[in-house]
Amino acid sequence: MERLPFLKSLHISFLEELEYICYEQDFTSAFFPSLESLSLQFCYKLRGWWRLGDDFNNTNCSQNLSLPPFPCLAQLSIIGCRMLTYMPVFPNLENRLELYNSSVETLVATLNTVALESSNHFPPLSMLKSLHIDGVILDVKRIPKDWLQNLTSLQLLQINWFSCQVLQEIEIWFKDDLKCLPSLQIISFHNCEDLEALPDWICNLSSLQHLRVYDCINLTSLPEGMPCLTNLQTLEIIGCPLLDEECQTQSDETWPKLRHVPKIILSSLH
Structure with a gap:
């Protein structure tokens, strides 16, 4: 062939x-x-x-x-x-x-x-x-911890079905690297069902313009460092009822983290 x-x-x-x-x-x-x-x-x-x-x-x-x-x-x-x-x-x-x-x-x-x-x-x-990856059988230890340094042209990263444990394990890919993924514009989290808080390492993605979160049903909070994402233009939270409610009420805990974002799209249903 x-x-x-x-x-x-x-x-x-x-x-x-x-x-x-x-x-x-x-x-x-x-x-x-x-x-x-x-x-x-x-x-x-x-x-x-x-x-x-x-x-x-x-x-x-x-x-x-x-x-x-x-x-x-x-x-x-x-x-x-x-x-x-x-x-x-x-x-x-x-x-x-x-x-x-x-x-x-x-x-x-x-x-x-x-x-x-x-x-x-x-x-x-x-x-x-x-790049689109899922965490169903992802063996993080097999992947070189500095591999993201190669991805200098990456514009979109989609993460599907990652457990909290796997998201903690991949922190080593992002931690303390302020130049990580310098071209990244969009990051998406899909179906991370036991995720309760978005990981802090997303705040190192300084070029990020769009953050999308879909069907993370137990998600309740955003990282403290969200205001550091000064280029963020759009935040989409779809099918995340707990976080949707928290954002809708503009609570003192959540609103300071996202009030700098020009466009916020919220829906508890997907």
């Missing part, structure tokens, strides 16, 4: 018995030279792009690095592929990365790549503009 030189989009989904996409390795020709969009969804037994002999459970990042990278890939979606650990890396991804209910091994392998000549020696994922 990698011999299709003009293929621009590839979507593979609901092949529930699929374990490997290819059973032959042939690097003599260009590897998907035109592929711009790749989606792998709900292939529950998918282990890797190629079969590695009889080693079915190898998650060594160096194995991923031995594969040719996707040279033109701009958008990648991996959803519901928990066993996928071995595929070509994607250091030059530009538009969008979705990683839902899937292993982080492909991300870790990409972060461990050496920048290609074609990327002018920029760090991996330094051109990425949109």
